[in-house]
Structure formats: structure tokens, C-alpha cells
Amino acid sequence: MDNLFNVNQAAFILKVHPLTIRRYIKEGRLKAIKVGGNVRIKESQLNEFNKDFTPRIPSLKHNYEVRKPVKTFTDIDPFFQLQGRGAGLNIT
Secondary structure (H helix, E strand, C coil), rough: CCCCEHHHHHHHHHCCHHHHHHHHHCCCCCCCCEECEEEEEEHHHHHHHHHHHCCCCCCCCHHHHHCCCCCCCCCHHHHHHHHCCCCCCCCC
């Protein structure tokens, strides 16, 4: 007889968030059963899923060449044309 894991235990084993486990179940990637209104995952199903599972690790590379050029403000910018209380700004 297989052990049954709850969503939090399965998330701990796979090193993902519990909501990710629920999403895998909803998408049909991970098989689960309901026992007494609670979601349980069989150990054999979790082991089978874990064979092909590789958690996504966010890349730490930053592409600094893609940055947009910085816009310089001038006195003709609409922001500086605002009028009203507290909107006056003198640029020298």
C-alpha cells in the first residue's frame, strides 16, 4: 500500500510552492485523489512525476543592452506646462 502525501508535503519534496502542486493536479500533470475532502497524492505517483520533473530556476542573467534610452526632460515637456496650485516649477 502506498503512502499518501498532502499538497504541502508534495510541495516540500519537489521544492515548489503548494499552489504549484495544485496547478499540476488541475492541469493533469500530477495525479491525485480526494480522501475525505482533502487532496492526497500517492507516493508512487509522486515518484513517477519526480522522474521527469525539473524545477524551473529563474535565470540570473541580466540583459543590460536592451535598456531603453533615458529621456531627458526639457522645459517644453507637458509635465512642466501644468498650471495650478503647487504646480509651478521654475527651471533655471
